[in-house]
Amino acid sequence: MSRVLNHFNKTGISCFQSYCNDPDLVLELKNLIVVFADTLQGYGFPVNRLFDLLFEIRDQYNETLLKKWSGLFRDIFEADNYSPIPVANEEEYKIVISKFPFQDSELDKVRRSFMLLRFAKIQLGMIITEMIFLIRKIRVLSLFSQQSFPKKLPMSQSVPQIYIQVKEFIYASLKFSESLHRSSTEIDDMLRKSTNLLLTRTLSSCLQNLIKKPHIGLTELVQIIINTTHLELACKYLEDFISNITNISQVTVHTARLYGLSTFKDARHAAEGEIYTKLNQKIDEFIQIADYDWTMSESDGRASGYLMDLINFLRSTFQVFTHLPGKVAQTACMSACQHLSTSLMQMLLDTELKQISMGAIQQFNLDVIQCELFASSEPVPGFQGDTLQLAFIDLRQVRH
Template sequence: LCITEHERILQEIESTDTACVGPTLRSIYDDQPNAHKRFMEKLDARIRNHDREIEKMCNFHHQGFVDAITELLKVRADAEKLMGQVTDTNRRLQDAGREVTAQTEEVIRCRVQQRNMATTVEKLQLCIPVLEMYSKLKEQLESKRVSQYRFCQIMAENLPRLREEIKDISMSDLKDFLESIRKHSDKVGETAMRQAQQHRTFNSAVAKQASMGHYIKPVYSLNERTHAHTPNGLLMDDDTGDDEADEEGDRETFENYYRKQRKKQARLVLQPQANMGYGFPVNRLFDLLFEVRDQYNETLLKKWALVFREIFELDNYSPIPVETEDEYKLVVSRFPFHDAEIEKQDFPKKLPMSQSVPQIYTQVKEFIYASLKFSESLHRSSTEIDDMLRKSTNLLLTRTLSSCLQNLIKKPHIGLTELVQIIINTTHLEQACRYLEEFITNITNVSPETVHTTRLYGLSTFKDARHAAEGEIYTKLNQKIDEFIQLADYEWGMAESDGRASGYLMDLINFLRSTFQVFTHLPGKVAQTACMSACKHLSTSLMQMLLDTELKQISMGAIQQFNLDVIQCELFASSEPVPGFQGDTLQLAFIDLRQLLDLFMVWDWSTYLADYGQPTSKYLRVNPATALALLEKMKDTSKKNNIFSQFRKNDRDKQKLIETVVKQLRSLVNGMSS
């Protein structure tokens, strides 16, 4: 009977999860005084039996293993030979294909030439009748025998009318051209000024030659041309015909029209003050000038957008190193920076903003100067010029610079360090806006206390950019956390935990520590918000991993391993990675996970069910649906591992307890849904 009992115990140990071996071994000591020694003898015999079976199996498969290795060695030589043949064949194919490719390209060129030649021959054949008729007509004209043909009279009647139609169409095209050329007026003006300079240089050279007594007679003169009349009234030219004279005259007409139009425009621009003095209305002219000013500002904005983009691309997004006092004075002369603590530091030292901040500030001042140059020529009052400059600067800040900052923040290569530096840069640029207002006041001599003075909107611009950068920091932090979470490789059916936290989680915590050290330069609320957001996202991701629908079974060992990881998260939160949190505020991000894991680790279902719904409940943050989902996964694992659980009283009681708790949790969930 004892031997049979020992056999049963051995079979139970072999088929049972190692986490539940304790009660089985305890039953050995509870039976008889010498049961332990007899059980150990039986266990040694079972081990020797298994060793013999393993040895038989190894002997049985050894020859097959040796044969397989031998075949692999034989195949390796053939594989190397085949590889060499394939490489040689590929090389010969490449060499042969290269010649075929060259010949194919030559054939394609020949085909194109043949097609072009055939097309040309076809078109020339269509032109042959016209050329023959033209040749006959030319012979008749030379012999002056065309007067008797009726087509000659028709041509003489229709050609002037056709010329007038062509002239009208050309004049219409010229007017359209004059209207559309405004889009290219800057390039036209540049070309005109260059040609005028060349013409002035040429005229001075001609005048110098004339003063020296050299005069060159024109080669061509309209007055020296001879004409002849045909009997039917057609005018014939001894050189090229009177048609060319008409064409020259039409060209002169168009040139005169163009010059007159440009002169009218110049007079309108150059004489507004005279017209105002005589009492003529010039409001439309000034409206035109203001429209030109708006277009000029748009051109300036486009130009400075390229300048800002180039500055941002070349920036290294790191604090400005200052080695000597001269370098410090150079930076301060370009940008109004004042910090008493940094000024007290010894050289070398670093300024908090990056090199793009002084460059941006300088370029904004250059834009104000460029806008001022145009506004001064409008002959407006100082107050109006001041208002124009402030409005133009507002457009530069709120539209151009803001757009460049938003695009910069969204670029994929901008990391967390760069985003932190961008926030610092925008803070300093925001503080410098009042110096820009003083700069405009100094160059326009308009007091800022004037009632209608426009204020700069740089504060809102840089605040919006800073908020966008902060949001991008939160997003990139969460994305980085997700990348670490994807590396998690839990063995959900493990019997017991490894006794230490998972490697991926320790790497994640080290990354967060180093990242939050960079955040020390940020405003306190930004760093705290980023830290709290990261901890909440980490807690949510871990909870989702635990409750994933694709995860069907979880063992108690996996729960213990998961608990070790959550403990590391709580230790990280309690270490105050970012200063400023009160008490255990940061640890509350993991409170849901902590209460859920405590419930399963302690197996305290009676307390949870008894205190459910009470504000003082120990497991107040544990949702019944969450607990039910996790318990069902453990229930399935228990059924799978404990094959003989129905034969052991403890396992039967545990299984009944799980089923009872599952029923009560389902009733709670149904009650919540109803």
């Protein structure tokens, strides 16, 4: 029997390797081995080696799941429009929050108003008349209709879809533990470890690849930063989800934590860096069409067209940045202004530039003034004093 089991181990592993890309087939193989092991055990034969084989296959099963979910994540990211989710009414809102644990502070305030109103009616009894109650109810309903809907939730459609798929992965991972006679603590630990692999390896890789795609622009990068913030906040609900499945309390038993924090933080840092890079690239595109006539006798009397187009682009871009954390928006704005200042300075220091007329200096001066006016207009809130204007201080000194 020992030789038979050894042969079964080898053929079982070989069989698994043949179907390693299909988790459903691997699961069928596992179920057959469990039935075979239980049958042998019923006749008194030792089956330890069979269960050793199952544990080896379990690790490989998780690998096939990770590959499958990598494709699912990529499809979700490709289909996303990277725009906030619109909700027309509370019914649509409930559909979203049934899929994802989003907390809306504005709507919560309205609901608390309803609760306080009901409580007041119960407590005051006959003192408060039905008329007063109805008037107050109408006011609360008005507040609900005016401030709550229609509205847009900050994250895009990929967020609830990713959250759902992570839960589906947990269910799929759990299937392998069925009939293995493992304790709830062992199953809980296994689920957390496999989910951590999903977050830190599979989802992290998909996010990093997404951020580097050429078609992902500044607006999409801003939305990705917002999305990862909400997914990070949802990790605690995934931990509760696992605890509810296994009936293992995170308080009474030491359990592994989910490492979504590092996954989503790394993705945000990558997206922020890509924002700075793409902003500078866009500035370079505008600078390349600058066509100064360094011999002009007098200026045009207004700033150059390319520069005004560039400033308008920066204004509209930084309006999108209002949804970003303050520090990120400020860093992007300062980086853009410094890059613009450096690019303008390089024009003046060009070795091929032999002479500059007074008219050209005046024209360049008008452009620098527009840069300073842009910096002083506080395109991004949070800068202290003339901090942003200091980005153009070298140009100002050259100008004078």
